[in-house]
Amino acid sequence: MFEGFERQRVAIDETDLHVVTGGQGPALLLLHGFPQTHAAWHQMAPLLARDFSLIIPDLPGYGASRGPVPDAEHRQYAKRNTARIMARLMSMLGHDRFYVAGHDRGARVGFRLALDHPERVRAYAAVDILPTLAVWENMDWQHALSAYHWPFLAQPAPMPERMIGHDPVFYLDHLIERWAGDSKKLTPEAREAYRTAYRNPDVIAASCADYRAGASTDIVDDRRSRDAGQRIVAPVLALWGRDYLDDGVSPLTAWRAWADDVQDIPFDCGHFVPEEQPQACAGALADFFKLH
Template sequence: MLAQKYFPGFSNKLIDVGENVKINTLIGGCGKEAILFLHGHPENYLTWRFVAPKLTTQYTVVLIDLRGYGFSTKPRGLADHSNYSKRTMANDAILVMAKLGFNKFHLVGHDRGARVCHRLILDHPEKVTSCTLMDILPTYDMYHDTNQEFATKYWHWFFYIQNNGLPEKLLAGNADFFIRFNLQLKIGPKARNNFSEDVLQEYINCFSNPMTVHGISEDYRASATIDLKYDLVDKDTIIQTPLLVLWGKDGVVGKIWDVLANWQKHAKNVTGFGVPECGHFVPEEQPEIVLKALKDFLQAHSFSA
C-alpha cells in the first residue's frame, strides 16, 4: 500500500461491517466534523491523494475502499447482485463512520463512489450534512439516455454486466493493459503526469486479483438490475441534502448532458460547474480547483454555519 507516502499521518484499519466483509479505511485529521471520501472505478482510496490530506487541519478525513475494490473484502456476488447494490455499499459506509464515532458527516464521491453517495442520501439523508458528487448523473438517467457516444466511451458499463463470468475470464489475462487503456481513454491530455507509475502499479496490482474483477463486475451488474429497481422507486424524490456537483468540462458526461440542470431536477439545493481542462478523473486531474470548491462548499454547510 502507498498510504504512508500519499497520506502521511493517516491510520489504516480494516473495519468489520458484518457478513464477513471488512472495509479498508484510512483516517486522518482531528476535526469535529468528518468527511467521508468514496472513490470510483477502477481505482481505490488513492483517488483522493491530492485532495484529502489538505483537509486534515480542519476535519477528520476518512477514506474507504468500496467492497470489491482495493484492499476491502471481495465477496462472491449473490444471484440478485444485492450484496453489491449501492444500498449495501452505502450501508458499509454508514457502519464504518458509526464505528469511528460519526453519526453525521460530509460526503464526497467520484464515479462509482458518487453513485453510492447518491443512494446514501436517498436512504439516509439524516446522516449527511453535505454531499459532493463528481462526474456523474443518476444511474437511471444515464442508462435511459444512452447513445452511441456514451456507449463507446463507457463501453465497460455494458461489458461488466455480462453474466456467466465473461468479464472475469476476459480481463484475467492482462490487468496492466486494461488499467492503462481505461484510464488513458478518459483522462484529459494535460493531466497524464498526475498519474504516476507507482499509483498506476497500485491500481494494476489490485486489479490483478481475480476477485477484484469479480467484485467490480458485480458492482456494475447491480447497477443494471437491483439498483435500477431501487432508483425507479425514488425517481421522483427531491433530495434535500445540499449538493455540489462537479464534472470534467472535457469529459463524456459533461459533453453529452447538462449536468447542473439535470441534478437540479432531482435536488432542492444544487450548485456546481464543469471543471476546465478536465476529463473524467476530476479530483486527480484538477485537484486545486476541486479543493477550492470543496472547501468553500464545506464551510458553507458546516455544522455551525
C-alpha cells in the same frame, strides 16, 4: 502516500474494509471510483485534512477491502447495500452526521447514502457523474460507444472477468488513458496502487458485480425512489470535467431532477478530477462543505 494518516481494518457483515483516517474537524467520507482505490484521494487528503476528519475507505471488494460474495440478484453490490455499509462504518468510527464526496462509482454510493440516510448526510458532492438513471435512460448508440464499459462489465459472469483477467493491467491502463484529460497527472504511486489491486481476480469480480448491480437492482431502487417522489434533502455539489462529461449540457439539469439545492462547478480536465485537478477540487469541496 497518506503520510501521517492512520490505517485500520473494520469488519462489517461480510465485508472487511481497509480504511485510511486523518485530519481534524467535521467528518468527511471520501469514496473512490472504478477502477481505482482509496489512493485516488492521496493528493487531496493533505489539503482537506486541515479542516475535516477524513474517512477514506476502499469500497467493498476494491483495493485492499474484502467484499461480499456476489449474488445472483445483484443485491450484495447494489449501491443501497454499499451505502448501508458505509453508514455503519461511520457509526462505528463515531460519526453520526458527516459530509460525503464521491467520485465515479463512489458518487453513486453517496447518492444512495444521501437518499436512504438523510439524517446522516450533511451535504453531498458528486464528482464527474450523472445519476444512474440519467445515464441508462439517455444511452443512445453514441453514448454506448463512449461508455461501452457499462454494458460490457454488466455481462453475466464469467465472461468479462475472464477477458479482463487475461491482461488486467492492460485493461486498467486502457481505461485510464481513455478517460483522463491528462493521464500524466495521475501519479506513478497511484497508478501502481491501481495496478496492484486490479491484478487480484477478486477485485475484478467485485467491480463486475458492481456494474451488474448498476444495470439491474440499482435501476429498480432508483426508479422506485423516483416514483415515490424521494429526493435528496442535503445540499448537492456536482463537480465535473469538461473533457469527459461535457456533451453540451451541464450536469446541473440531471441533478436537479433529484434535489432542489444543487450547484455545479466544471473543471478543464478529464474524468479523474481529484487527481487531474487536486488543488482546485479540494478547494471547491472545502468551500462547499464549510457552508453547510
